[in-house]
Structures are given as C-alpha cells and as structure tokens.
Amino acid sequence: MTTDLVLGVLGWCMVINFGILLFWWVCLMTAHDWVYNFHGKWFKLSVEKFDEIHYNSIAMFKILIFIFNLAPYFALRIAG
Numbered sequence: 091m092t093t094d095l096v097l098g099v100l101g102w103c104m105v106i107n108f109g110i111l112l113f114w115w116v117c118l119m120t121a122h123d124w125v126y127n128f129h130g131k132w133f134k135l136s137v138e139k140f141d142e143i144h145y146n147s148i149a150m151f152k153i154l155i156f157i158f159n160l161a162p163y164f165a166l167r168i169a170g
Contacts, residue, residue: 104160108155114151115148126140
C-alpha cells in the first residue's frame with residue numbers, strides 16, 4: 091500500500107464525512123420540525139433536548155472527522 095493510495099483514501103473519506111455532516115446540518119436547519127416530528131414518534135423529547143442532542147452529536151462527529159481523517163491526512167502529507 092503506497093502513501094499516495096492512503097492519502098487518496100483519507101481524502102475521499104474526509105470529503106464523504108464532511109458531506110454527511112453538511113447534509114445533517116442542512117436537514118436540521120431547513121426541516122427542523124419534520125425531523126423533530128419524525129424522531130418524536132419513537133422518543134419523547136422536548137425541542138430543547140432534541141436540539142442539544144443533535145448539536146452535540148454534530149460537534150462530536152466533526153471532532154472525529156478531524157481526528158481520524160484530517161490529522162492523519164496532514165501527517166502523511168508532511169511526512170510523505
């Protein structure tokens with residue numbers, strides 16, 4: 091496995107993960123009530139708790155993207 095292959099995989103993983111993150115955020119911003127009602131069928135949550143869970147999850151997902159995609163990508167770029 092070459093460094094170029096790993097860089098390509100990490101780069102595409104980063105693009106896909108940021109795409110998922112962006113889609114998630116756009117869904118919450120544009121269709122908040124629909125998403126809340128959809129989840130409300132299964133879970134009894136207040137709107138405030140729903141927002142807190144989603145915003146914390148988005149933040150955690152972003153941190154994990156930085157740790158597992160962005161940091162190794164730049165480390166390989168520097169070392170490569």
